[in-house]
Amino acid sequence: MSEYSHSLAEYNPQAVEAEAQRWWTDHECFRAVEDPARDKFYCLCMFPYPSGRLHMGHVRNYTIGDVIARHQRMLGRNVLQPMGWDAFGLPAENAAMARGVAPATWTRDNIAYMRRQLQSLGLGIDWSRELATCEPEYYRWNQWLFLRLLEKGLVYQTTGTVNWDPLDQTVLANEQVIDGRGWRTGAVIEKREIPMYYMRITAYADELLEALDTLADWPERVRLMQANWIGRSAGVEIDFPFHSSTREAMGADGALKVFTTRADTLQGATYCAVAAEHPLATAAARSNLSLAAFVDECKRGSVMEADVATAEKRGMATGLHVTHPLSGARLPVWVANYVLMGYGEGAVMAVPAHDERDFEFATKYQLPIRCVIGSKTGAYADTAAPWQAAYAEHGITMNSGAFDGLEFQAAVDAIAAALESKGLGRKRVQFRLRDWGISRQRYWGTPIPIVHCESCGAVPVPDEQLPVVLPEDCIPDGSGNPLRNRDDFLRCECPTCGKPARRETDTMDTFVDSSWYFLRFACADSHEAMVDERVRYWLPVDQYIGGIEHAILHLLYSRFWTRVMRDLGLVDLDEPFARLLTQGMVLNGIYYRKTASGRIAYYNPTEIEEHDDGKGGTTAVLLVDGQPVESGGIGTMSKSKNNGVDPQTLVDTLGADTARLFTMFTAPPEQTLEWSDEGVQGASRFLKRIWKAVHTHVSGGAAGPVAPADLNEGQKVLRRQVHQTLVKVSDDLGRRHTFNTAIAAVMELLNAVNRAPALAPADRSVIQEALELMILMLSPIVPHICHRLWHVLGHEVAIIDQPWPRPDADALKAETREIVVQVNGKLRGRVTVAADAPEAEVRAAALADGNVQRFVGDQAVRKVIVVPGKLVNVVV
RNA sequence: GCCCGGGUGGCGGAACUGGUAGACGCUACGGACUUAAAAUCCGUUGACCUGAAAGGGUCGUGCCGGUUCAAUUCCGGCCCCGGGCACCA
Numbered sequence: 001m002s003e004y005s006h007s008l009a010e011y012n013p014q015a016v017e018a019e020a021q022r023w024w025t026d027h028e029c030f031r032a033v034e035d036p037a038r039d040k041f042y043c044l045c046m047f048p049y050p051s052g053r054l055h056m057g058h059v060r061n062y063t064i065g066d067v068i069a070r071h072q073r074m075l076g077r078n079v080l081q082p083m084g085w086d087a088f089g090l091p092a093e094n095a096a097m098a099r100g101v102a103p104a105t106w107t108r109d110n111i112a113y114m115r116r117q118l119q120s121l122g123l124g125i126d127w128s129r130e131l132a133t134c135e136p137e138y139y140r141w142n143q144w145l146f147l148r149l150l151e152k153g154l155v156y157q158t159t160g161t162v163n164w165d166p167l168d169q170t171v172l173a174n175e176q177v178i179d180g181r182g183w184r185t186g187a188v189i190e191k192r193e194i195p196m197y198y199m200r201i202t203a204y205a206d207e208l209l210e211a212l213d214t215l216a217d218w219p220e221r222v223r224l225m226q227a228n229w230i231g232r233s234a235g236v237e238i239d240f241p242f243h244s245s246t247r248e249a250m251g252a253d254g255a256l257k258v259f260t261t262r263a264d265t266l267q268g269a270t271y272c273a274v275a276a277e278h279p280l281a282t283a284a285a286r287s288n289l290s291l292a293a294f295v296d297e298c299k300r301g302s303v304m305e306a307d308v309a310t311a312e313k314r315g316m317a318t319g320l321h322v323t324h325p326l327s328g329a330r331l332p333v334w335v336a337n338y339v340l341m342g343y344g345e346g347a348v349m350a351v352p353a354h355d356e357r358d359f360e361f362a363t364k365y366q367l368p369i370r371c372v373i374g375s376k377t378g379a380y381a382d383t384a385a386p387w388q389a390a391y392a393e394h395g396i397t398m399n400s401g402a403f404d405g406l407e408f409q410a411a412v413d414a415i416a417a418a419l420e421s422k423g424l425g426r427k428r429v430q431f432r433l434r435d436w437g438i439s440r441q442r443y444w445g446t447p448i449p450i451v452h453c454e455s456c457g458a459v460p461v462p463d464e465q466l467p468v469v470l471p472e473d474c475i476p477d478g479s480g481n482p483l484r485n486r487d488d489f490l491r492c493e494c495p496t497c498g499k500p501a502r503r504e505t506d507t508m509d510t511f512v513d514s515s516w517y518f519l520r521f522a523c524a525d526s527h528e529a530m531v532d533e534r535v536r537y538w539l540p541v542d543q544y545i546g547g548i549e550h551a552i553l554h555l556l557y558s559r560f561w562t563r564v565m566r567d568l569g570l571v572d573l574d575e576p577f578a579r580l581l582t583q584g585m586v587l588n589g590i591y592y593r594k595t596a597s598g599r600i601a602y603y604n605p606t607e608i609e610e611h612d613d614g615k616g617g618t619t620a621v622l623l624v625d626g627q628p629v630e631s632g633g634i635g636t637m638s639k640s641k642n643n644g645v646d647p648q649t650l651v652d653t654l655g656a657d658t659a660r661l662f663t664m665f666t667a668p669p670e671q672t673l674e675w676s677d678e679g680v681q682g683a684s685r686f687l688k689r690i691w692k693a694v695h696t697h698v699s700g701g702a703a704g705p706v707a708p709a710d711l712n713e714g715q716k717v718l719r720r721q722v723h724q725t726l727v728k729v730s731d732d733l734g735r736r737h738t739f740n741t742a743i744a745a746v747m748e749l750l751n752a753v754n755r756a757p758a759l760a761p762a763d764r765s766v767i768q769e770a771l772e773l774m775i776l777m778l779s780p781i782v783p784h785i786c787h788r789l790w791h792v793l794g795h796e797v798a799i800i801d802q803p804w805p806r807p808d809a810d811a812l813k814a815e816t817r818e819i820v821v822q823v824n825g826k827l828r829g830r831v832t833v834a835a836d837a838p839e840a841e842v843r844a845a846a847l848a849d850g851n852v853q854r855f856v857g858d859q860a861v862r863k864v865i866v867v868p869g870k871l872v873n874v875v876v
Numbered sequence: 877g878c879c880c881g882g883g884u885g886g887c888g889g890a891a892c893u894g895g896u897a898g899a900c901g902c903u904a905c906g907g908a909c910u911u912a913a914a915a916u917c918c919g920u921u922g923a924c925c926u927g928a929a930a931g932g933g934u935c936g937u938g939c940c941g942g943u944u945c946a947a948u949u950c951c952g953g954c955c956c957c958g959g960g961c962a963c964c965a
Contacts, residue, residue: 046965048965049964049965051965086965089964089965090963090964090965091964091965162963163963171963172963173963173964174962174963174964175963175964175965176963176964177963221880221881222880224879224880225879225880225881225959225960228878228879228880229879229960229961229962231879303962303963304961304962305877305878305961305962306877306878306960306961308877309877309878309961310877310878311877338877342962356877357877433962434962436962437962437963439963440963441963442963509963510963510964510965511965514965547959547965548880548881548959548960549959549960549964549965550960550965551880551959551960552879552880552960552961552962553960553961553962553965554965584881584882584958584959585958585959587958633957635958636958636959665888665889665900665901666888666889666901666902667888667889668889668890670881671881671882671889672882672958672959673888674887674888676887676888676902678887678888678901678902678903679887679888679901679902681902682901682902683901685901685916686901688915688916692916731892732892735892736892738890738892740888740889740890740900740901741889741890741891741892741899741900743900743901744889744890744899744900744901745899745900746900747899747900747901748899748900751900818896820895820896821896822895822896822945822946824945824946825895825944825945825946825947826946827896830896851932862945863945864945865895865945865946867895870895870896871895871896871946873895873945873946874945875945875946
């Protein structure tokens with residue numbers, strides 16, 4: 001008999017959790033050791049940015065991972081669940097500015113605090129593999145791989161556009177630009193072209209796209225988003241030769257190259273449009289002051305695609321002309337703000353009749369609209385006048401001379417062939433994906449390992465000089481990169497000629513850090529190499545868990561980086577993440593007041609009380625003054641809306657198990673989760689109920705093993721529910737990852753156990769089995785309380801080392817089944833039949849039901865549909 | 877603007893492959909226990925109609941339309957909310 005069995009004390013989460021955590025630590029339960037004889041399971045959650053304190057999103061993320069990891073462990077897998085820190089980034093520099101503390105100090109303090117917080121959640125993490133990306137031991141390999149990519153031509157330098165704050169004389173992130181102005185200075189932001197390093201992710205575009213089909217265990221929506229992001233489109237590249245007048249003006253021959261996926265509409269092109277950055281725009285602006293001013297203005301606008309796409313369409317004629325490659329017609333060239341320099345050729349042929357954007361532009365500037373596609377049911381042109389909108393669907397060519405009457409693909413093929421024979425066009429594949437610009441004009445990141453020499457130019461730092469260590473005592477003040485003022489960092493010798501030279505001060509995008517950390521966890525202590533042979537054992541990650549907001553960039557960069565390392569012979573792996581779960585965000589209510597000055601003051605929901613307003617709704621009141629506040633609905637927990645909930649308070653009061661249970665029960669993992677104080681209470685109450693159920697049962701003395709043959713009907717029914725619940729929970733945890741329904745099923749079972757008679761020895765045996773299985777099923781979710789209750793139920797061996805139970809096939813067998821009977825699709829009755837009753841018998845029983853007969857009446861039965869084991873539908 | 881999701885009682889959600897809409901939890905209300913409160917336990921809780929009651933019926937899954945014996949689920953069109961849009965991570 002266990003030492004705990006007679007303790008009917010109140011459930012005290014702090015004591016229970018401390019005890020369980022101590023046991024796991026003392027026994028090194030989560031230390032992952034390579035063992036080729038065992039199946040491994042690598043369970044990884046996206047590592048956190050050490051922002052200061054854990055937020056509820058972290059709790060949700062890491063609880064999901066821990067539940068899956070613990071379940072897999074019980075299934076017998078050799079589980080690895082590591083943790084690290086995405087430690088470089090902008091917030092550390094902001095904190096430095098706000099508090100005058102070095103980013104390194106701030107970051108490391110945050111890591112220490114957040115590590116303790118994670119440990120208090122009882123996560124089964126192998127802390128011996130912990131890493132932080134701001135450690136030279138880690139980022140030296142960013143530098144090393146950068147140099148390998150440079151050698152292979154997969155890193156190159158070209159100019160890129162950045163946001164420039166003219167007052168602070170610094171580059172701003174998109175996030176730091178608010179309504180076109182710098183967040184600190186309020187100055188109107190300019191665009192600047194500066195040299196930057198790029199990674200040639202486009203070289204892998206085809207493979208990254210095609211391999212999406214192999215990711216069967218990724219959410220469909222993520223694969224779709226990635227496919228659309230890569231954006232492969234087959235089309236035709238068309239040359240519009242310069243018109244004679246333009247040749248004179250330009251002093252050169254040539255053609256305007258455009259890319260189009262709608263070559264079938266070529267005969268409807270009435271003008272061409274180029275981006276403000278296009279060479280033709282630059283050339284035309286040289287002799288045209290107002291055009292130069294317009295081009296300048298366009299270049300000043302936002303770099304963000306959302307802004308460009310929603311901006312009012314504006315343009316100006318360049319005065320230059322090109323000739324239509326087939327008809328020879330003279331077409332004007334316009335500069336338009338809706339043409340992106342970064343896609344295709346930075347120039348488009350405009351077909352206003354068949355493209356929404358061209359249509360809007362042509363209507364505004366009174367450019368001709370020429371219809372060349374008719375709908376399949378008739379000529380569109382007849383019904384569309386006067387023009388209301390573009391007809392952008394595929395259709396049949398018309399007004400296109402020799403190309404009339406063709407369907408989309410035939411028209412594209414014929415026109416492409418005609419262009420090709422004239423040397424004015426060719427079929428081509430275009431990707432939307434752009435190369436990855438990794439240069440950041442910021443301090444707190446991986447230094448780019450390049451030295452600038454007056455004689456030799458940009459020279460790679462030799463491997464033996466790695467890492468290029470970032471000085472850690474800088475405190476950014478918002479005016480540019482502080483590395484530029486650090487002589488001890490800047491000054492160096494040129495590795496090629498030995499003359500004095502200057503170090504590159506740009507650092508790498510933090511997405512570089514997160515593109516391979518999952519590989520490093522396999523061998524975090526490797527000093528000689530970036531990765532070693534242990535990667536072969538642990539990778540791929542069997543289950544990756546993180547926020548849906550990373551669906552594109554982080555996951556795509558990681559897939560790219562893994563392939564780069566594969567092609568360098570460093571790993572034997574195409575895809576890093578076998579199975580992906582994208583968790584939803586955590587939301588909470590938003591409350592605010594408008595102050596006299598018109599500013600909005602947000603109040604944390606913990607300072608608010610909702611009162612009934614007597615009209616079926618509620619009024620929100622601020623606790624300190626009792627006065628009403630505005631309710632702003634619900635939104636993601638954020639600092640700016642002041643609606644975050646500190647999980648630490650919850651852990652300190654109701655315990656980690658309650659926090660874990662609440663986040664797992666309240667919503668399925670992929671959906672958004674709404675915070676609710678009452679819901680948290682409900683989770684806590686359930687733990688108390690199960691605590692009490694176990695102790696009450698045990699206080700009745702020892703229960704013998706179940707003897708299936710001796711059970712009465714009620715005991716059989718309860719036992720069947722026990723094993724049905726086990727079947728469901730196994731599936732919910734293992735395949736579906738719907739932890740909410742798994743918990744609901746266990747709750748139902750506890751309700752059934754609490755209702756069941758508990759006097760006879762056979763009753764107590766069935767209840768003992770039910771409670772044991774419930775504790776085993778709950779142990780991945782609320783491991784601390786289960787650690788204790790397992791002992792209370794009389795077991796010496798800790799539950800962490802128990803295997804996942806198997807349902808008893810005999811217990812699952814039922815002799816009868818309830819069948820639903822519908823008449824014309826509406827529920828009219830239920831009949832109970834033998835579980836193995838043949839269809840004819842089920843059908844007869846259904847038709848014999850009193851209520852069914854009432855609804856059938858004297859109407860003729862037209863059809864009877866029998867769904868085996870489920871329902872009968874009588875159609876009259 | 878483009879790409880991807882989501883919308884079900886008073887609330888969070890369940891219904892897994894087209895087959896009983898509302899499991900489970902919360903809230904609210906009623907009751908038990910208590911000097912009292914908290915806690916705990918028991919019961920009721922989609923709307924409407926009907927019945928003394930037991931019960932029975934109609935409607936109902938954002939809106940409009942379609943397919944089907946049967947639609948929260950599939951198809952077409954719309955509305956609203958959330959995520960991403962390349963320098964937040």
